Amino acid sequence: MEKKTNMLILLKKALDEADAVVIGAGAGLSSAAGMTYSGQRFTDHFQDFADRYGFQDMYSGGFYPFAALEEYWAYWSRFIELNRYCSPPYPVYDDLLELVKNKDYFVITTNVDHQFQKSGFERKRLFYMQGDFGLWQCGVPCHQKTYDNEELVHQMVRRQTACRIPPDLIPTCPLCGKPMRMNLRMDTTFVEDEGWHAAAQRYHQFLRRHQDHKVVFLELGVGWNTPGIIRYPFWQRTKVWPQAVYVSVNLEGTVIPNEIRSKTVSIQDDLRHVITQLRSLDQSSF
Structure with missing residues (x-):
């Protein structure tokens, strides 16, 4: 419990000090919001x-x-x-927005349920890599x-x-x-339309703009189905960007490469609980 509390404090501090936050979201985030399939x-x-x-x-x-x-x-x-x-049963996306709304942020997600935009995240800061149920x-x-x-x-x-x-x-x-x-994106027939390409371009421009800044790569609920979309690029940029911090919040935990271990905050817990606890922290915790 003490270790998890320390990790939460480190995460809150990293977010407070960051110039930019890159959110990488997987299915675990929507599951934490109650969007379960069973x-x-x-x-x-x-x-x-x-x-x-x-x-x-x-x-x-x-x-x-x-x-x-x-x-x-x-x-x-x-x-x-x-x-x-x-709308999802729990306001996880709304609470996440409260944590980053005053930061320069961008979201890349493999989720296709559109919950970021429904919760008020700016459309120009979202890249739905795998498509959209809508x-x-x-x-x-x-x-x-x-x-x-x-x-x-x-x-x-x-x-x-x-x-x-x-x-x-x-x-x-x-x-x-x-x-x-x-x-x-189920096979090679997936259509990448003008909106998809525009979002991809905004995402890569955002990364280029912040590569020398204090950046938090905030990985939320990402599994191992498509690690090449979020996890591996986050690891690589954390390794080569001097001021980057990699954060993983996942119910199942994850493997952390030795090369970035000193720049990593890893929390194995339910995302809904973590985001709720983060919102309750303030600077007096440090």
Whole structure:
């Protein structure tokens, strides 16, 4: 307990002294906010799908081989509405914003649930590397453009019966007529549209601008599925940037390279608890 308290104090001090904060967020952050895919949250919203198709969590449902697009979009519209357009049970994202709102910050995330922007983080400071549940693209794709899906998703949810949507609601590409799909990085057909490239450019400009400053690389809830997006680049920049500090907050913990151990704060704990405790600390703690 004493070690964890000391780590929290070191983290708060690093954030207070930082010229810039780079937040790298993974699925653990949304889980801490209550955006879980199993248990009560699944049965409250998907019991009819569980009874009909046999899967027992939302993640498994995303891979289920539905026989018809009416079934596929009935499931996915309900999933998208719940995980993209509804607010999370706990204000973890709101509390995180309070910690960094007065800093020059940027967010790179593999999450696709849009919770940063919904909680008030500035859009120009966000890079959704892996896509967005709120966007669709041509499934081919025949062109590099994405489409907002909110209105049609809500219609699908309201009009579905017996785990099916009406055929007239099935989304098709406005150019080639082929079925649409989510704008998620699942394979080489992922569309990186103009907004994606603009966000990537802003992120790299931010990094170039701060490479000689006091920077905290704040890694939150990142696992090992895609370490090349957030974790490995954070390690590398912490190693070569003279004033950088690497922070890892993860329920499962992580491995820290020896080369950056002296510049690292690592906390193995639930993110919701850590962020709440950070907000309760002040300068008198040091």
